[in-house]
Amino acid sequence: MAKVYAMIANGTEEVECLAVVDILRRSGIETVLVSVEGTKAVISSHNVKIEADATVEETDFSDGDVIFLPGGMPGSEHLSGCEPLLAALTQADKEGRRIAAICAAPGVVLGRHGFLKGRTATCFPGFEKEFESGAYTRQGVVTDGNITTARGLGFAIDLGIELVRILISDEAAEDVKGKIQYC
Numbered sequence: 219m220a221k222v223y224a225m226i227a228n229g230t231e232e233v234e235c236l237a238v239v240d241i242l243r244r245s246g247i248e249t250v251l252v253s254v255e256g257t258k259a260v261i262s263s264h265n266v267k268i269e270a271d272a273t274v275e276e277t278d279f280s281d282g283d284v285i286f287l288p289g290g291m292p293g294s295e296h297l298s299g300c301e302p303l304l305a306a307l308t309q310a311d312k313e314g315r316r317i318a319a320i321c322a323a324p325g326v327v328l329g330r331h332g333f334l335k336g337r338t339a340t341c342f343p344g345f346e347k348e349f350e351s352g353a354y355t356r357q358g359v360v361t362d363g364n365i366t367t368a369r370g371l372g373f374a375i376d377l378g379i380e381l382v383r384i385l386i387s388d389e390a391a392e393d394v395k396g397k398i399q400y401c
Contacts, residue, residue, distance in 0.1 A: 220385040221248045222284040231290030232262035234374045241378025245394045254300040263290040279306035289321020298327045320368040339367040
């Protein structure tokens with residue numbers, strides 16, 4: 219079974235995070251919500267209290283198929299400044315494991331730290347300025363190699379479905395779309 223680590227920080231956009239987590243879990247993908255705040259309790263960008271499953275300090279990312287980065291500000295900045303997360307992303311990228319990000323996170327985390335070099339990605343408009351040597355597209359969801367990015371909240375369900383398609387199958391993606399009445 220596939221395993222996804224979904225990162226969360228104070229200031230994370232809660233729907234971008236939880237919509238993707240919901241789609242993954244509905245599809246039977248083990249999904250662990252990981253806080254970078256040193257505590258499991260996180261306050262989202264719209265003041266929603268969320269309890270993570272684990273903290274970054276107690277997480278070994280080596281068994282994960284995907285590390286997922288939701289957007290939101292200042293949540294994306296908190297993710298970008300988390301050294302254990304950056305080390306896990308570097309190792310995952312080196313091993314060809316999937317990294318996914320949405321909204322501000324493709325620019326603030328992936329672009330800023332060089333993960334988009336030579337790749338095409340999308341993000342919330344304006345954050346593409348962080349794509350040092352990556353190509354920006356306004357598409358809703360983009361997969362280039364082991365990196366999958368999404369433009370923003372309006373594409374969170376699409377991102378979740380794309381990850382299900384990649385991790386399980388086209389049929390599983392269609393199945394979850396039917397279950398949630400997504401046309």
